[in-house]
Amino acid sequence: MLTAIALLRVSTEDQKLGVGAQRAEIEAYARAHDFEVSAWHVEITSGGTPFEKRPVLGAALEAVATEGAAALIVSKHDRLSRDPLTSLLVERALAKLGASLLAADGANGTDPASELMRGVLRSVALFERRLIGLRTRAALAALKASGRTLGRRPGQVDVRPRKRRSDAGVKRGPQRRQPAA
Numbered sequence: 001m002l003t004a005i006a007l008l009r010v011s012t013e014d015q016k017l018g019v020g021a022q023r024a025e026i027e028a029y030a031r032a033h034d035f036e037v038s039a040w041h042v043e044i045t046s047g048g049t050p051f052e053k054r055p056v057l058g059a060a061l062e063a064v065a066t067e068g069a070a071a072l073i074v075s076k077h078d079r080l081s082r083d084p085l086t087s088l089l090v091e092r093a094l095a096k097l098g099a100s101l102l103a104a105d106g107a108n109g110t111d112p113a114s115e116l117m118r119g120v121l122r123s124v125a126l127f128e129r130r131l132i133g134l135r136t137r138a139a140l141a142a143l144k145a146s147g148r149t150l151g152r153r154p155g156q157v158d159v160r161p162r163k164r165r166s167d168a169g170v171k172r173g174p175q176r177r178q179p180a181a
Helices: 013-032 055-067 084-096 112-145
Strands: 003-009 035-044 071-073 100-103
Touching: 003 055, 003 112, 013 035, 013 071, 035 055, 035 071, 055 084, 055 112, 071 084, 084 100, 084 112
Parallel strands: 003 035, 003 071, 071 100
Antiparallel strands: none
């Protein structure tokens, strides 16, 4: 039986059910392919967060190295990242360790067709990330145009905790804004 490390990613605390579904997919894949998952890493961050701002992903890669694991398993390729560069960096780091990135949804081979499929999946993940951003901005613009006030009213106390970021404490530089379409 081969050892593997599992990585589960959700964008917000509100997606706790997503962690359970991902875990079930990974457990089924591990059983079917004779892997023993020795560590589970759960990350709460946007799929577009850059590689260097993902400490949980870094810890999962470190666990692969220290445990000599054969693979890092995710439920789907877009659960690893919606940023193609991050996906490629992870694959490259794992290759240097003699390990593989495996997704329970397939496209795990080293043949040209599997490599092409992973490239397509990375592009689709980026496409979906961009669409999510466009839909969010359109919804916010529609709310603003309808006269609704966005955010908290003056003096209103926010009793719901803010979204916890996996890169909390990491200094972030100025954010670039996309030009309006």
